[in-house]
Amino acid sequence: MTTLDELGEFGLLAELERRGLAQGIEHDAALVEGLVVTQDALVEGVHFRFDLLNWRELGARAAAVNISDLAASGADPLALFVSLGVPGKTELADVLELYAGLNERGVPVRGGDTTRAGGVVLSVTALGRAERVPGRAGAKPGDAVVVTGPLGAAGAAFRAGTLPPVPDRIEEGKQLARVATAMLDISDGLARDAGHVAERSGVRLAIELEHVPLVPGAELDDVGFGEDYELLATTQDQLGFPVVGRVEEGEGVGLTLRGEPYRLASWDHFR
Amino acid sequence: MTTLDELGEFGLLAELERRGLAQGIEHDAALVEGLVVTQDALVEGVHFRFDLLNWRELGARAAAVNISDLAASGADPLALFVSLGVPGKTELADVLELYAGLNERGVPVRGGDTTRAGGVVLSVTALGRAERVPGRAGAKPGDAVVVTGPLGAAGAAFRAGTLPPVPDRIEEGKQLARVATAMLDISDGLARDAGHVAERSGVRLAIELEHVPLVPGAELDDVGFGEDYELLATTQDQLGFPVVGRVEEGEGVGLTLRGEPYRLASWDHFR
Numbered sequence: 001m002t003t004l005d006e007l008g009e010f011g012l013l014a015e016l017e018r019r020g021l022a023q024g025i026e027h028d029a030a031l032v033e034g035l036v037v038t039q040d041a042l043v044e045g046v047h048f049r050f051d052l053l054n055w056r057e058l059g060a061r062a063a064a065v066n067i068s069d070l071a072a073s074g075a076d077p078l079a080l081f082v083s084l085g086v087p088g089k090t091e092l093a094d095v096l097e098l099y100a101g102l103n104e105r106g107v108p109v110r111g112g113d114t115t116r117a118g119g120v121v122l123s124v125t126a127l128g129r130a131e132r133v134p135g136r137a138g139a140k141p142g143d144a145v146v147v148t149g150p151l152g153a154a155g156a157a158f159r160a161g162t163l164p165p166v167p168d169r170i171e172e173g174k175q176l177a178r179v180a181t182a183m184l185d186i187s188d189g190l191a192r193d194a195g196h197v198a199e200r201s202g203v204r205l206a207i208e209l210e211h212v213p214l215v216p217g218a219e220l221d222d223v224g225f226g227e228d229y230e231l232l233a234t235t236q237d238q239l240g241f242p243v244v245g246r247v248e249e250g251e252g253v254g255l256t257l258r259g260e261p262y263r264l265a266s267w268d269h270f271r
Numbered sequence: 272m273t274t275l276d277e278l279g280e281f282g283l284l285a286e287l288e289r290r291g292l293a294q295g296i297e298h299d300a301a302l303v304e305g306l307v308v309t310q311d312a313l314v315e316g317v318h319f320r321f322d323l324l325n326w327r328e329l330g331a332r333a334a335a336v337n338i339s340d341l342a343a344s345g346a347d348p349l350a351l352f353v354s355l356g357v358p359g360k361t362e363l364a365d366v367l368e369l370y371a372g373l374n375e376r377g378v379p380v381r382g383g384d385t386t387r388a389g390g391v392v393l394s395v396t397a398l399g400r401a402e403r404v405p406g407r408a409g410a411k412p413g414d415a416v417v418v419t420g421p422l423g424a425a426g427a428a429f430r431a432g433t434l435p436p437v438p439d440r441i442e443e444g445k446q447l448a449r450v451a452t453a454m455l456d457i458s459d460g461l462a463r464d465a466g467h468v469a470e471r472s473g474v475r476l477a478i479e480l481e482h483v484p485l486v487p488g489a490e491l492d493d494v495g496f497g498e499d500y501e502l503l504a505t506t507q508d509q510l511g512f513p514v515v516g517r518v519e520e521g522e523g524v525g526l527t528l529r530g531e532p533y534r535l536a537s538w539d540h541f542r
């Protein structure tokens with residue numbers, strides 16, 4: 001018998017898709033009748049700890065992470081839906097702070113569910129409207145690989161025991177969505193997210209790490225940590241965004257630092 | 272300081288709405304650009320226990336409960352989005368059973384998120400399309416109160432240590448949505464759900480319990496348990512559904528049994 005610990009999050013998702021039990025879970029965003037839908041769950045002790053962030057920051061982060069998925073689809077946010085599980089002894093004041101955080105980006109909470117649970121569990125579904133969703137399957141040899149901002153903030157912050165804000169890339173996402181052949185937000189780490197595009201598109205992404213912009217204080221390996229939530233797009237028209245690599249014939253992701261192969265750290269929720 | 276145990280689930284939702292931090296959470300379904308969106312969370316040890324149901328039944332139930340919310344909005348289901356938190360030692364075979372259950376009603380799982388968690392937590396968001404959503408605020412004095420089937424199954428099953436299937440009322444919901452002034456599914460118990468309509472509509476619902484159809488083996492108090500997932504609607508045109516009461520001027524819910532006042536049990540996730 002295989003456990004999820006052994007299989008990993010992406011292994012599970014692939015298995016569900018292969019059996020026709022779920023579609024597009026790993027795409028981050030699905031299009032239903034012209035609306036983009038994204039969903040993300042945050043579990044106390046797995047994705048966050050209250051010694052690192054407070055209730056308001058948790059709400060703000062949960063909203064921002066889902067809005068980032070909308071940005072990666074070139075969507076304008078319309079509404080959030082929030083499922084919240086909390087222990088019954090939780091203070092009302094804390095839950096009000098959580099919802100204040102959820103509202104910080106100005107996207108209204110239009111529904112959801114609240115319930116008792118052993119620890120805090122927060123699942124946010126975000127809806128947006130997009131003119132064109134690049135998806136992950138259209139990258140073509142010759143495209144440039146661009147990012148919308150410097151990486152490494154989350155990894156550097158993790159090493160320092162803090163948590164950086166999630167950038168708001170809705171406008172950048174809408175601009176890039178008009179021209180990009182593929183786009184996603186960098187949540188799993190640069191190499192792994194580039195790998196998602198490579199696999200779906202049937203191409204190779206050659207990333208030149210010396211061209212990857214880093215936030216102050218970040219080390220190169222921090223770009224493998226994930227949770228930076230900048231957008232990565234493949235496109236013929238770079239729109240002035242920093243170019244970090246090229247799409248080539250082949251498969252997988254090639255990481256080089258000044259011409260030499262380089263291997264970054266990566267992570268997985270189930271590992 | 273107030274805790275959620277003291278406030279109760281509905282107290283929390285009212286507080287969030289009053290402060291403008293969330294809209295319509297207690298409506299069960301929200302309308303976003305013509306799509307109906309519902310969300311429901313199931314927490315191990317709170318909403319289910321694996322000695323009462325297996326993984327497949329859990330998935331089937333989670334899907335059915337959300338599809339019931341769509342039925343209560345007169346909507347045709349389009350897609351489910353599933354956030355699943357499970358311990359890392361969970362067997363793949365069990366998770367595949369869960370998703371098989373989620374797919375049982377033929378509504379595709381179009382996305383979601385999976386993550387590690389201490390216990391099993393399942394949050395399902397359902398999207399549907401509706402021509403007309405009656406909502407809860409339109410009940411008018413003189414309307415009949417109808418239900419789409421016999422009640423008490425869940426309460427009777429709870430007493431017997433079993434779990435009844437959730438009825439599929441999509442077709443009935445679409446029929447009633449054309450004429451109903453208000454509609455919801457009976458998830459919190461007959462008296463409480465009737466109370467939601469009364470409060471939102473600014474009317475009184477007079478329920479004559481002797482006219483409430485009961486499933487075989489159910490006692491009258493079982494209709495207060497909730498989780499029957501039949502639809503309750505107020506309407507001038509009863510379409511052949513059983514009439515269990517009338518809408519009157521006033522407020523609240525009047526329960527009578529052969530003319531005498533009667534009080535039913537009720538329940539609350541936080542109490």
